[in-house]
Amino acid sequence: MKKQKIFITGAGSGLGKMAALALARRGHTVYASVQYENQINSITAIAQEENLDLICIKLDILLEADRQLILDYDIDVFIKKEDIIIWNILEQKSFNSIIRKYIKAVETKFPKKRYTAPWWQALGIQIGRILGM
Numbered sequence: 001m002k003k004q005k006i007f008i009t010g011a012g013s014g015l016g017k018m019a020a021l022a023l024a025r026r027g028h029t030v031y032a033s034v035q036y037e038n039q040i041n042s043i044t045a046i047a048q049e050e051n052l053d054l055i056c057i058k059l060d061i062l063l064e065a066d067r068q069l070i071l072d073y074d075i076d077v078f079i080k081k082e083d084i085i086i087w088n089i090l091e092q093k094s095f096n097s098i099i100r101k102y103i104k105a106v107e108t109k110f111p112k113k114r115y116t117a118p119w120w121q122a123l124g125i126q127i128g129r130i131l132g133m
Contacts, residue, residue: 003027003028003029004023004028004029004076004077005028005029005031005073005074005075005076005077006023006028006029006030006031006075006076006077006078006079007030007031007033007070007073007075007077007078007079008020008023008030008031008032008033008078008079008080008081009033009059009061009079009080009081010033010034010035010061010080010081011030011032011033011034011039011043011056011081012034012035012036012039012040012042012043013039014081015081016032016081017032017042017043019079019081020032020043020054021043021046021047021052021054024047024050024052024053024054025050025052027053028053029053029054029055030052030053030054030055031055031057031073031075032054032055032056032057033056033057033058033059033061033070034056034057034058034059035058035059035060035061036058037058039056040056040058043056044056057069061080
């Protein structure tokens with residue numbers, strides 16, 4: 001397994017936090033962005049306690065200046081929390097099964113075989129974005 005450098009948004013709580021920690025626990029470098037200062041302490045404490053390669057960053061993805069900061073990071077994979085949520089709704093599976101799918105997509109040896117959403121899921125994701133989900 002090749003160690004990946006992963007940037008994940010919405011890592012301050014819920015599925016985003018679960019995905020960030022799960023990927024870091026698998027040995028990947030994770031840049032976990034959170035929207036609020038008070039979320040930094042929670043995820044950083046877990047990362048330090050478990051000696052994870054996880055760096056927590058305060059970033060508001062809705063601000064153009066903050067989005068530009070993402071370009072400063074040398075990353076292999078970018079994950080938006082919104083996509084995790086939409087996949088979970090569409091597939092109606094447990095959080096853990098969705099997280100496992102992300103781990104599998106990140107860790108595959110052959111980029112062409114990485115998980116991609118079927119056309120109906122991709123359509124659902126695009127509709128969700130249009131509706132502001």
